[in-house]
Amino acid sequence: MKKIRLFFFVAFLFPLWSNAQIETENRETDSTSVLKVQNYIRMENRNLTPSVDHSTFPQLKQEFKTAHDVTAACISCHTGRADEIMKTNHWLWERTEKLEGKGELPLGKKNILNNFCIGISGNEKSCTRCHIGYGWKDKSFDFSNKLNVDCLICHDNSDTYKKKRGGAGYPDESVDLNYVAQSVGKPSKINCGVCHFWGGGGNNVKHGDLEKALLDCNREVDVHMAVEGENMSCIECHITDKHNIEGKLYALSSENKNRATCTHCHSNAPHTDKLLNEHFIRVACQTCHIPTYAKVNGTKLYWDWSTAGRLDEDGNPIHENDADGNHNYLSIKGTFVYDTDVIPEYYWFNGIANHQLITDTIGTIPVQMNSLSGSYMDKGEHKKTNKPSKIWPVKVHRGKQIFDPVLNKLIQPKLYAEMKGDSAYWKDFDWNKASQAGMNYLGLPFSGKYDFVKTEMYWPLNHMVSPKEKALSCKECHSRNEGRLAQLNDFYLPGRDKNRFFDFIGIGLVVLAALGAILHGSLRVLFRKKSSSKI
Amino acid sequence: MKKVYIYKIFERFWHWAQALLILILMISGFEIHSSFNLLGYGTAVKIHDFAAWAFLVLIIFAIFWHFTTGEWKQYIPTTKYLKAQFDYYVVGIFRGAPHPTKKLVYNKFNPLQRLIYLGLKVLVIPIQVISGFLYLYFHYPIKGLELQSLDLVAVIHTFGAFLLLAFMIAHVYLTTTGYKPMSAIKAMITGWEEMSEEEIKERLVSDIETSILKSRAQLKSTEDYNELFDAAISSVGKKAGITSLADPRFKDAIENSGAGYFFIGKDGIYNDVNETWYKLYKYDSKDEIIGKHYRLSRTEEDFAELEAHVGIVLKTGQIINHGEVKRICKDGSIGYHTLTISPVYKEDKIVGIEGFIIDTTGQLLAERELLKKQIRIDEEFKKRKSKED
Structure with a gap:
């Protein structure tokens, strides 16, 4: 009998013991040792001296009359590089993408609308300040001319190069082209940031998770780019092959390809906790590890174009700022709302996006400028993606922008011109003329009527990764009320959801059992006293 | 006043281990259900998962024990004295009437207990185990075979928990209705139950x-x-x-x-x-x-x-x-x-x-009478058959 007892005891303890074993094994794996770091040089091993000194090259000592001369000098040694870059999105501002229900289309900054400055068509001279070329002022730009490539915007390491406002991508007159050409090197944060941080007309306006604070930030803002840490530059993750830079943004992209992901370096099971690793199946890393965005400077969350055009007594445009110094009204653009340290919204996303094209009829309101595809039920088995949809943190930019209520389509207005009388809204403040001019430029019809429609645009977040201590805790989502996933209702989330009916019945049963016991017990005590008092 | 040995060693171990595990599962489970915050959500999940495994092992041993000892027969439901037992709890107990059924080694449970325990054993606990393991291992719909939604499983599992909790409350209360208020609990601990001579x-x-x-x-x-x-x-x-x-x-x-x-x-x-x-x-x-x-x-x-x-x-x-x-x-x-x-x-x-x-x-x-009768009938039958032929 004793042997049997011992056997039971051991058999019962065995799972306890084996589980504990697994736990210790897990704990022994250091999280950094599981990094799949390839082609990456750690901070302490980096040699910051460039392998060549461009200032010694005679090609770069010649006097450059135009920016095109610099390009010619670059490609005289770096042969073939211009051909590479001229195939990329940074040059073409479009790529062939397959859209759900729309087939394969050439899409990109060139033709996609957003709910910020709407679109580049007709406004190229201003917008192409961020193009890696010289002279894209209208449709006539020659995309096949190598000399139009701007090497310096990405490769200037002197931090003195800048493009001219409204200059169609040409450098500002103040730039010393020789000095810049002799100080070229690998792109640093500021080379990317000059466009990607200031997109939309100001710092952090568009992305919310990409802004100038990343140039010099601590771990709280971004663990990867923190100066006191690895101080990684953009291209450390956005690995570049033949000038094709990995990574994409779904404001413009549609297909699930060429993405820069966390798992390039981190494993699919980076946590010591099995439970957390399991979340990876349906929760993007970003969801927990980017608890808030726009951590330092505000990002634009709302843009209402319909209020634009209010001028002062002299007929001059005005601007008003909010308490943080962010614009909240501009005559040329309308009303804005900025916010800092914003909690993201959460959506299912499978890496596929769709876009409201200018030729598309408006269906849902708010108009989905871009829509992220995915749902709880999307397990990735359909051919679009091979991975199930995951929950992603998203910056949603909401707005109100001009559309044609007769044709029920969005309008591309002409916004930018150098002077008045050119139908540009930013000079003339006439939506009719601006719409007519903009649509004419595209060769699209305009009914003559305009109105404003609510729009939404989705920006999945990837940057401003917080230290692990700041990652979301369970209760941020697994809580009954006001959890982060309160809006994501197409599935049962433990801790958040309950079945009201069965909970009610269940609690009722428990209460009845307790009340029954109390009542029954007190009656027993009462009757016992009575009967004993009789005796 | 004498004591009688009712519960065997394994039975008591099983009972208390089960009670402890159910309590742990209940506390962690209702925390997972966001009914309260006590252990911390992640800890609650881990404890719940672990206790679930321990419970499963215990259940396997208990099943083995029930069949090898024949104790399973204790749970065969009967309507005999069912009403009497019910009446006792509703009326008799207040008048100091005797228990209509006695606790016996070969009949440990009263008819109400038989019904309720059987219900737990063949319905509630299996449902909890099955729904629990579906919950644990099929919670992410990524393959065709997985659950399409946790809804049903979670609702069943939660409802089962409420049933168990209601049972536990009633069960603990009813332990006080023995010979003395504590005698049932003492019996479950020592195996020996206090009873009157009679x-x-x-x-x-x-x-x-x-x-x-x-x-x-x-x-x-x-x-x-x-x-x-x-x-x-x-x-x-x-x-x-x-x-x-x-x-x-x-x-x-x-x-x-x-x-x-x-x-x-x-x-x-x-x-x-x-x-x-x-x-x-x-x-x-x-x-x-x-x-x-x-x-x-x-x-x-x-x-x-x-x-x-x-x-x-x-x-x-x-x-x-x-x-x-x-x-x-x-x-x-x-x-x-x-x-x-x-x-x-x-x-x-x-x-x-x-x-x-x-x-x-x-x-x-x-038996002999029966046999004789059977033989007579058989003969009669044969006779008739041969006549018909």
């Missing part, structure tokens, strides 16, 4: 009756009549805390159980018999048989066999269980019974034999 006696009677029923069932089958009866009787005694068959309580119990008792000295002379015994032998009082030799009780040829058996018991101290035997009654008529013979010790020396007899005459006669 209850113990009743329990003994019932246990012996059960033993007799069992031996009769055994008899009907063609299998050899083994140690069953005696083993059952002696375990009944042990559990009642009775070491000797001569204990008056035990004798009383046997008196009421329908078994005949005899004590024969080394010389083969009847020293004592009980009422059932002398009635089965059709004597009017025990005085008529005490002092006489047991030769009286058998035919010539059967006596030799009995003598041989008695000889073995006296010599070796072995307990002999005997299948059906033929007895000669006072009036010379014949009856049938089964028989156990055990040695009686006095200061380590065998001074005689004692044992029980269980009458099977009535049963045999009825």
Whole structure:
């Protein structure tokens, strides 16, 4: 009998013991040792001296009359590089993408609308300040001319190069082209940031998770780019092959390809906790590890174009700022709302996006400028993606922008011109003329009527990764009320959801059992006293 | 006031381990359900998962135990006394009425308990285990085979938890309705339950009756009549805390159980018999048989066999269980019974034999009647058939 007892005891303890074993094994794996770091040089091993000194090259000592001369000098040694870059999105501002229900289309900054400055068509001279070329002022730009490539915007390491406002991508007159050409090197944060941080007309306006604070930030803002840490530059993750830079943004992209992901370096099971690793199946890393965005400077969350055009007594445009110094009204653009340290919204996303094209009829309101595809039920088995949809943190930019209520389509207005009388809204403040001019430029019809429609645009977040201590805790989502996933209702989330009916019945049963016991017990005590008092 | 051994060691271990695990599962589970914050959500999930595994192991052992010991039969539902038990809880308990059912080794549970425990065992707990493991391992729909949604599983699992909690409350409360408020809980801890003298006696009677029923069932089958009866009787005694068959309580119990008792000295002379015994032998009082030799009780040829058996018991101290035997009654008529013979010790020396007899005459006669009837019917049937042909 004793042997049997011992056997039971051991058999019962065995799972306890084996589980504990697994736990210790897990704990022994250091999280950094599981990094799949390839082609990456750690901070302490980096040699910051460039392998060549461009200032010694005679090609770069010649006097450059135009920016095109610099390009010619670059490609005289770096042969073939211009051909590479001229195939990329940074040059073409479009790529062939397959859209759900729309087939394969050439899409990109060139033709996609957003709910910020709407679109580049007709406004190229201003917008192409961020193009890696010289002279894209209208449709006539020659995309096949190598000399139009701007090497310096990405490769200037002197931090003195800048493009001219409204200059169609040409450098500002103040730039010393020789000095810049002799100080070229690998792109640093500021080379990317000059466009990607200031997109939309100001710092952090568009992305919310990409802004100038990343140039010099601590771990709280971004663990990867923190100066006191690895101080990684953009291209450390956005690995570049033949000038094709990995990574994409779904404001413009549609297909699930060429993405820069966390798992390039981190494993699919980076946590010591099995439970957390399991979340990876349906929760993007970003969801927990980017608890808030726009951590330092505000990002634009709302843009209402319909209020634009209010001028002062002299007929001059005005601007008003909010308490943080962010614009909240501009005559040329309308009303804005900025916010800092914003909690993201959460959506299912499978890496596929769709876009409201200018030729598309408006269906849902708010108009989905871009829509992220995915749902709880999307397990990735359909051919679009091979991975199930995951929950992603998203910056949603909401707005109100001009559309044609007769044709029920969005309008591309002409916004930018150098002077008045050119139908540009930013000079003339006439939506009719601006719409007519903009649509004419595209060769699209305009009914003559305009109105404003609510729009939404989705920006999945990837940057401003917080230290692990700041990652979301369970209760941020697994809580009954006001959890982060309160809006994501197409599935049962433990801790958040309950079945009201069965909970009610269940609690009722428990209460009845307790009340029954109390009542029954007190009656027993009462009757016992009575009967004993009789005796 | 005496105690009676009711719950075996494994049974108690199983009960308390189960109680602890259910409590842990309940606390962590309701935290996962966001009913309160206590352990921290992640910790609650881990504890819940782990306790679930421990519970599963325990369940496997418990199933094994139930089947190997035959304890599963305790859970066969019955409507007998169901209403009486219900009425007792609703009315009788307040008037100090006795429990309508007694706690017995062979019938530990009252009909309400049988129903509820069976419901837990075959319905609630399996549903909790199955829904729990679906919850645990199929919660992410990524492959065709996975659950399409946690909805159903989670709702079932949560509702099951509410049922268990309601059960636990009622269960804990009802432990106070025993002989004394704490006696049921003490019994579950030590195995020994406090009972009144009367209850113990009743329990003994019932246990012996059960033993007799069992031996009769055994008899009907063609299998050899083994140690069953005696083993059952002696375990009944042990559990009642009775070491000797001569204990008056035990004798009383046997008196009421329908078994005949005899004590024969080394010389083969009847020293004592009980009422059932002398009635089965059709004597009017025990005085008529005490002092006489047991030769009286058998035919010539059967006596030799009995003598041989008695000889073995006296010599070796072995307990002999005997299948059906033929007895000669006072009036010379014949009856049938089964028989156990055990040695009686006095200061380590065998001074005689004692044992029980269980009458099977009535049963045999009825069976014979039935057989005759069957034969007649068969013959009739054959006749008719041949006529038709």
